[in-house]
Amino acid sequence: MADMAFTGPDPDLQDLLAARPQLQMHAQDGLCLEGVPLNAIADKHGTPAWVYGAGTMRARYAALRDAFAAENVPMHIHYAVKANDHLAILNLFREQGAGADVVSIGEFLRATKAGIAAQHIVYSGVGKSEAELETALAAGIGQINVESAEEVEMISAVAARLGVVAHIALRMNPDVDAGTHAKITTGLAENKFGIAAEDIPALYARAASLPGVRVAGIAMHIGSQILSTEPYRLAYAKAAEMVRALRAAGHNVEVMDIGGGLGIGYHDEPGLSPSAFAAMVRQVTQGLGVKLMMEPGRYLTGPAGILLASVILRKQAGKRFLVLDAAMNELMRPAMYEAWHGILPVDASAFHTATSPADVVGPICESADIFAKDRALPDLRPGARVALLDAGAYGAVMSSAYNARPRPAAVLVDQGGFELITKRQEIPALWDGEIVPGA
Ligand SMILES: Cc1ncc(COP(=O)(O)O)c(C=O)c1O
Incomplete structure (x- = not known):
C-alpha cells in the first residue's frame, strides 16, 4: 500500500x-x-x-496553534525534529514558541544548538542508550517518553546515578490501525512501539517505587501521514480511559502527549484539517484535566x-x-x-x-x-x-x-x-x- x-x-x-x-x-x-x-x-x-x-512553515504552525486556541484547548506543540532537522528550521519553530520532540541524542543536541531549552524537549524512541540518557538527563531534558518496562528501570538507574529525577511518560500502544502505510504505522500491537495498555497500570506502580523516575503521564503516537481523525479518536479515547483508570488506582496523571502524524495532501487528497483535529481532541479530552502535548513534524514542514x-x-x-x-x-x-x-x-x-x-x-x-x-x-x-x-x-x-x-x-x-x-x-x-x- x-x-x-x-x-x-x-x-x-x-x-x-x-x-x-x-x-x-x-x-x-x-x-x-x-x-x-x-x-x-x-x-x-x-x-x-x-x-x-x-512563511509556509510559520503559517502552518499558526494554523495548528490557532485551531486549538479556537477550541479553547491549551496545546503544547513539540516539533518532531526527525521530519526536518535543519538548524535554521529548528530555530524558526523555536521562534514560534515550539518545543522539540527528539529520538536520538544527535537530535537533542541539534535542538539545543538551535536554542530550544532542554526542558522544552521530549525524548521519544524505542531504544535510547545509557550514554544518550545520561547526556539528556544531565542537560535537564523535560520529558522522556518510555517504551518498555526495561527502559523505565534503565532510566531510573541512570538518573539516580546522576542524582536527578527523570520526568517520564509511558507510551501506550493503543492497538489501533491508523490506516496509513505499513512502514509508518506505529500503534498496532504487532509494532515495536510502546507499551500494551494492560501493562501500563503495573508499570506505573513499579515506577512509583523507583528513585530516579517520576511518571508524569501517558504518551502516544500511532503513525504518520494519517488523513482521518477517526484512528486518533479511537486511540485518544483509550488513552483518556487509561488516565481515568490510573487516577482511580491512586496515581497522579498530569500530562497526555498525543504524538504527531497529521497527514498532508501529496496527490489530490485533502490533508488532515487542523480544525477537525483540534475539535476531536477537545471532545475526547474534555474534562480530563491533563496538560496536552503533541509532536507534529510532517504537517509543519x-x-x-x-x-x-x-x-x-x-x-x-x-x-x-x-x-x-x-x-x-x-x-x-x-x-x-x-x-x-x-x-x-x-x-x-x-x-x-x-x-x-x-x-x-x-x-x-x-x-x-x-x-x-x-x-x-x-x-x-x-x-x-x-x-x-x-x-x-x-x-x-x-x-x-x-x-x-x-x-x-x-x-x-x-x-x-x-x-x-x-x-x-x-x-x-x-x-x-x-x-x-x-x-
Ligand atoms: C514518536 C513520534 N512523534 C512524532 C512523530 C512525527 O510524525 P509526523 O511527522 O507524521 O507528524 C513521529 C514520526 O514518526 C514519531 O515517531
Missing part, C-alpha cells in the same frame, strides 16, 4: 499549483515559492537543491519544501524517461513508501505546453530510483528545471551520499528573499574521516 489515500487520476499541473498557495507561476520568472523565483535560486546555488519556505532539480537528459527507450540530477539518495520517499510527489516544471512556457507521459528517474544504479511513473509532463529539455513538491518532511533528513553523490545545498526563502542554509557538499568531503590502513 502506498502512503497516499487516493484512487483517482493524477491532478494536472494547474491543479497541483492551485492546491498550493505557497507556489505561484509567473509568466516571466516561472515557478516561485512564496514569491521568490526558483530559477534565481538555481542560478545562484545550482541543482539539486532543497528549498524551504519560512512537508508542504513548505521543494527538491529543485534539473533534467540531465531525455531518453526514449520504448517510453519516455526524464533523467534528473536529483535521485533517490536525496528524496527516498518514492522508493521507500511508493510515495507520490507532484512535479512541476519551473519555466512558465513549459508549464503551459501540452503534456505526455514520462517516467521521471534519477541517475542512481537502482531500479527503485524512480520519482514518478507515467507522469504527464511537458517536453522538458536537458537543463530544464523541475520542482518536486511537498519534500520538506522526511526528505533531506533521510538522504544519503549513495553512489558518492555529495549532499545538495539547502536554501531558505523568507520575506521575498532567500538565503543559503546548507552549503553544497564538496566532493572531497565525501571521504572526510576515512582512513586507509598503511597509506
